[in-house]
Amino acid sequence: MNKATKILIIQFFCFALIFLATRTIIVYFNILSGLMIPIVSGVAAIVLAPQFKVFKVDGKDTVFVAWLFSKKGKPVNWL
Template structure:
């Protein structure tokens, strides 16, 4: 699998996980209407989900992750 494909899969999985958790929690603890619940959950997921980028280096392609809970950038591959 290419590094760009892995990066997209990682980003989708992290976004979907955070989206589903926040949607469930907001639905359980708030009285939001049917349209505001996914909109607010998506906004929170976009803010909290880590960002994955592919960078070309001398050693080949590497996947870098940046997240608000981690200082700096973490190399995955």
């Protein structure tokens, strides 16, 4: 499995975790109802989930992560 595939899987799990957490909070506190629950949860997950990108630097694949709370992309060394 190459790095791009691993990154896609990790990014999906981050999105799913944030989506389920926000959906659970919205349902628990009875903030919204109906179709608005998954819509608001999805938008929150899209905004808050970290974005992983693979770039070729010096001939090898390097993974960078960008997030809402960081100004620049940071290299990821654990992949």
